[in-house]
Amino acid sequence: MGASASREKFRESVSALIEVDVSADDADFWDELWKIPNSGEEVFELIPPSAARKLRDERFANLATLFTQATAQLCQIVETPYNIYFDQALNCVRVLTRILPFLLEKGDLGDADERVEQLCWGTNGDGLNDDEKIGLMIGTAKSSESGKTSRNIDGNHTSISRNTTNVTTDDEQEPLALLVVHAAMHMLFLPQFTCDFYENKIDTDKHHGFRRSETKEDKELRGAVPSLQNAKSVEAGVSLVPRPSSIVWASGSGIKAEQLNGGYDASSTRKYDKNRIEVLRLLLSTCCDPLFSPADEYNPIASRWLAVATAADAPNSVCLFYSLLNTVLTFDPANVGFSDSHIKLVELSAQVLAVLLDCGLPGNPEPVLDMKGEPVTEFETASRGGFNVFRSLMARIDSAADMDFIFDGFARLLKNVYEPQSSYLPNSSTKLECFQELLVLLWKFLEENPLFMNHVLTKCDINELVVPICFLMYKSRRDPAQIGLVHICTFCLLKLSGERSFGVALNKPFTKKLPTDLPLFSGGHHDLLTITLHKLVVNGAYKLVPLYSCFLTIICNVSPYWRSMSLVAAVKLVNLFELFSSPKFLYSGEHAHRHLALLLEVFNNVIQYQYHGNTHLVYALIRRKDSFGRLASLTLKKAQEQCHKAFGEQSRSEYDADLARRVERMDPKGLPNTGAMMGGDDMGGKFVPTEEWLTELKNSLPLETVTRLLQHLVPVVDEIVAKRQGAVDEQEILEVLRDIVMVGLLPVPHAIVIRKYQPNQYTALWFTAFMWGVIFLRNQSLPMFDGQCIELFQVSVQEED
DSSP: OOHHHHHHHHHHHHHHHHHSOOOTTOHHHHHHHHHSOOOHHHHHHHSOHHHHHHHHHHOHHHHHHHHHHHHHHHHHHHHSOOGGGHHHHHHHHHHHHHHHHHHHTTSSSSSOOHHHHHHHHOSSOTTOOTTGGGGGOOTHHHHHHHHHTTBOTTOOBOOOOOSSSOOOOTTOOOOHHHHHHHHHHHHTTOBTTTBOOOOOGGGTOGGGSOOOOOOHHHHHHHHTSGGGTSOEEOSOOEEOSOSSGGGSSSOBTTBOGGGTTTSOOGGGGGGGHHHHHHHHHHHHHHTOGGGGSOGGGOOTTOOHHHHHHTSTTOTTHHHHHHHHHHHHHTOOTTOTTOOHHHHHHHHHHHHHHHHHTTSSOOOOOSOEEOTTSOBEEOHHHHTSTTOOHHHHHHHTOOOHHHHHHHHHHHHHHHGGGTHHHHOSSTTSSOOOOOHHHHHHHHHHHHHHOHHHHHHHHHTSOTHHHHHHHHHHHHHHTTOGGGHHHHHHHHHHHHHHHTSHHHHHHTTSBOOOOOSSOOOOOOSBHHHHHHHHHHHHHHHSOGGGGGGHHHHHHHHHHHGGGOOOOOHHHHHHHHHHHHHHHSHHHHTSSTTTHHHHHHHHHHHHHHHHHSGGGOHHHHHHHHHTHHHHHHHHTOOHHHHHHHHHHHHTTOSSOSSOHHHHHHHHTOOTTSOOOTTOOOOOSOOOOOOOOOHHHHHHHHHHOOOHHHHHHHHHHHHHHHHHHHHTTTOOOHHHHHHHHHHOOOTTTSOOOOOOOOOOOOOOHHHHHHHHHHHHHHHHHHTTTTTOSOGGGOOSSOOOOOOOO
């Protein structure tokens, strides 16, 4: 059958399913449907969203038959993986990928429909008509699959009962939802379909097992977190070992090259990339029901589909985790020989891994070993609701070599956001578009693996991550569509800035040339960070206003360790102080002065702890001394006059600090939580300075250190200028300031205050919505998801002129 003929035949079959009732016993129709050659593009084109919804709403019996027969065939191909059936299996995969999101619109987290519930999760025939009972007729394939769902390819049993699905008995069928998820996870490691399979002797060799590494570097790494130094020993548990290791797609974390059939040749398994992409799309479509949950109702452990995919007995879950992680992090954009399909596999792997790491409860990083010394999870832990095997695997990575591999992978891939534009040779590297997914994965590692944060800050060059993050923030500052990207970059910097090692590491000189119009400066990565954040404030989109406190908190956290500030950075910081002390900002809301408090704390930290290396800042403060004097001498009358002059009879200011603060949902420690983008519509009235407000302002602004500095140094500088009759070299003044000893002239140095990021439900919800928003937009070439029924975030369609 030619391509055009098969396309027309598939169109006729789809039309028949939508227009008439097709009996489940019509073997000729169904056999022909599954054997019609078609591509993923054709399936998506010939089953548009309107047709899929019409099939669901008006011909549910046909949809039930379609779903159950396709699932049955996938179960059969898993049981008997013969090459002659692979094309038919791919047809089933494509059809299921297309229709499942429309089923889930009426699933648990969407508009719950009893028929969809019974079809996906029913374990008997109650409530189904004769045609719909096809779901109970899977027969041998289904019983074979149910045997497989409790063990991985190597046959190791994992007998775990979950609260998400019932344990199979002889007279009870497993739900179709469980079967299709498990079939997809089996098919990702199907011999000669998605992987090569060989008996791997190294898996069973007692001298080359998967015991916990105990090198000097590993012991030093674990020593940073005392509770993770010693492992708990149990008789048995759910294995966290990738077996058989030879089916893992790439070496790297958890898998050595010699465990992949004696050596890993990256090109040897790329012949399976297209099939892996097809099955990963299916797995992604089975996990998409968070899209249909309203944001304020979303529960990370409510999805039964995701619970099945991340349960302890999910087939090949350990191999899948390492396959996805290593496929992403081994990719090198500098090698231009990659096919388009492999690049797509890398991007899709990052998306699927992010989804699997987003649901359920965080993993427990405490090591647990069985009697053979191999990592396991206790049965009791694995059987609890919300357990996620993928999050457990991520939290339990505790090898220094694995940490280096993961960091190097993130650094190499994130540098790709600017390196292709900086190269003298066009097209000398592959341009990846999945940097937002990479940032989500980076955040997951920083947040949930306690050893990773310490390792990258003490043993790696963290500036390799800081530079691309700053570049992305700078390039995205004016684009309303990239506000989410700026948020996630801010989250990562805020998390890192809470550690002393980060502030120290930023002193490394910045020598790269970025393809941006950033002002030229000679300094370190502190300067790059500050100049970038200054640009976001003065030249960023209005929607970045809720992030201002975060920007200043980041600078404040690292300021005590800033050895030498460049002239450009010093001027930018003082400019920010003048901006936030201007009437337009200072009187924009009752709490607008908190920005000034953070900036004054930055100045105090540098003056008290790093005075001699920062004469540029000291001189900049002296030149703008009037700004500090006006603030120190502010009276209520003057404040009210300035407020009236700035805003007149306006009902509210253009910049509303109070609204920004409500959006930020400041926590009790004063750390902004930008994840709570739930600001109300209450806009509030016009702010008028009061005596109470002025008292709070005076008490909250730490002006004493700067005031004393100016009292002592301003006369010194004035004297130098007078002697030279105004013709004075700026460098001469800097040298004089550098030689002055300020000990005894300034207040007693204050304690260093670090504001650490505090996890909360709003941040977690924001990450879920952001991640799915990225996935939705990145899967539009084959539009896997239709925006019409999405509730997790708002989908806006821009009409072309």
